[in-house]
Amino acid sequence: MNSTFSKNGFEIIKADDLPALNELQKHVRDISYKLIGTETSENIIGDLNSLHKAFKSPEDANTFRLKLTSQLSSQVDVGTKVFEIFRSKLEPLVGPDILVQKTPNLVFQPPEYPIPTELHRDAPANSPYEVIVWLPFVDCFNTKSMYVLDREHSQIAAEHIKQNPDDKNGFDEILLAHAALMEVPFGSALIFWSGLFHGSIVNKEGESRLSLNIRYKNLFSPAGMKDQLRYFNILQTSQLTDLGLDFQYREQFR
Amino acid sequence: MKKYLSILHDYESGDFFEPGVSKMPNLDLQRKAIDVLLQKRDARQVQEFKTSVDQRFSTKDVIFETDQFSGIVFFSAESLRTKNREIDLKLFNSLYEEFAEIFIIIESISIENEQEFLSVSKRFISLNYCVQRDASDEWKDLVSQVTIGSINQ
Numbered sequence: 001m002n003s004t005f006s007k008n009g010f011e012i013i014k015a016d017d018l019p020a021l022n023e024l025q026k027h028v029r030d031i032s033y034k035l036i037g038t039e040t041s042e043n044i045i046g047d048l049n050s051l052h053k054a055f056k057s058p059e060d061a062n063t064f065r066l067k068l069t070s071q072l073s074s075q076v077d078v079g080t081k082v083f084e085i086f087r088s089k090l091e092p093l094v095g096p097d098i099l100v101q102k103t104p105n106l107v108f109q110p111p112e113y114p115i116p117t118e119l120h121r122d123a124p125a126n127s128p129y130e131v132i133v134w135l136p137f138v139d140c141f142n143t144k145s146m147y148v149l150d151r152e153h154s155q156i157a158a159e160h161i162k163q164n165p166d167d168k169n170g171f172d173e174i175l176l177a178h179a180a181l182m183e184v185p186f187g188s189a190l191i192f193w194s195g196l197f198h199g200s201i202v203n204k205e206g207e208s209r210l211s212l213n214i215r216y217k218n219l220f221s222p223a224g225m226k227d228q229l230r231y232f233n234i235l236q237t238s239q240l241t242d243l244g245l246d247f248q249y250r251e252q253f254r
Numbered sequence: 255m256k257k258y259l260s261i262l263h264d265y266e267s268g269d270f271f272e273p274g275v276s277k278m279p280n281l282d283l284q285r286k287a288i289d290v291l292l293q294k295r296d297a298r299q300v301q302e303f304k305t306s307v308d309q310r311f312s313t314k315d316v317i318f319e320t321d322q323f324s325g326i327v328f329f330s331a332e333s334l335r336t337k338n339r340e341i342d343l344k345l346f347n348s349l350y351e352e353f354a355e356i357f358i359i360i361e362s363i364s365i366e367n368e369q370e371f372l373s374v375s376k377r378f379i380s381l382n383y384c385v386q387r388d389a390s391d392e393w394k395d396l397v398s399q400v401t402i403g404s405i406n407q
Contacts, residue, residue: 102362219380220380220383220384221384222384222387222388223381223384223385223388228381228384229331229361229363229377229381230360230361234377241380245376245379245380246376248376248379249372249375249376249379252343252347252379253343253347253375
């Protein structure tokens, strides 16, 4: 079960429920095109690939992204929807008692957009017991995608920073040698562990990348430095956990 | 018109412990956030109380006449935390005995019936369990002894 994930810290997984993902993609496209005031076509993925044509500046694109995030989150329970679409792979990782990030992050990366996602890893400060689902709404390949350092090389890179905090060149060498751009077609998602270094570079593929990322972890996992009350909601609990929490509540208050 | 008691939290100055949060909201900003909630609920504030790391909150501090308030609005759950970062469950339980409605703005918590109260209480119980465990020597020993590789391979 998830042996690739265990070894590398990441895995590209196919949707269990492709019709539900198609529906989510259409919803994202419809909101996007309403926001930019343009008629949609029959080709949903084509519409999303062309989104960049509506924007004159990175600032405009970012304003659009924020509005899209807000509208999508208010119209769709994205955390539950994404979990259901990929349940067979996610539930064995996080267990039956699940916290989900309150608001998903939507990322819009037009071609030549000068501000890619900087190299970073989520944990710390996030919990090292989190899994991130990176879900593209278009086909992502080469520079249109994101890169990841696998578990082994993330560990090497982390050690390098620890031992040589000022050696940026050495760190970049590790990155250049081992970071892999992920090929994630629409219909799949990249899931990765919060301890992996990841980021993106300038998109040179001539098409827009629109993706979301959202985090899941076990209700009883260590919180890291991010307050779980502020950043996470309960997505589901097992029957056994329900009994245990009910028991504890009665012991304390009744 | 409903009448609420509002609870602000006076954060310590300097860097907040949570990365990515450079500055915590000052009292004026907190009042503005509470005003927005009050307006949405067609309510008004009748009393304000401030908590801080050293200034804890108790219902005894503010309850003069129980029916004085329709509800209580916290800016943040920080006001409900003990020094060891647990949620003060006894205080939380006493709030529900005194106030029909409880809101916590930053954590998006809204309690207007018993089911919502029970749901949030259980969330706090699980959170406190994690806080206690993560701070324990037993947990630190376990983490130091176990590696991911030894479990999975």
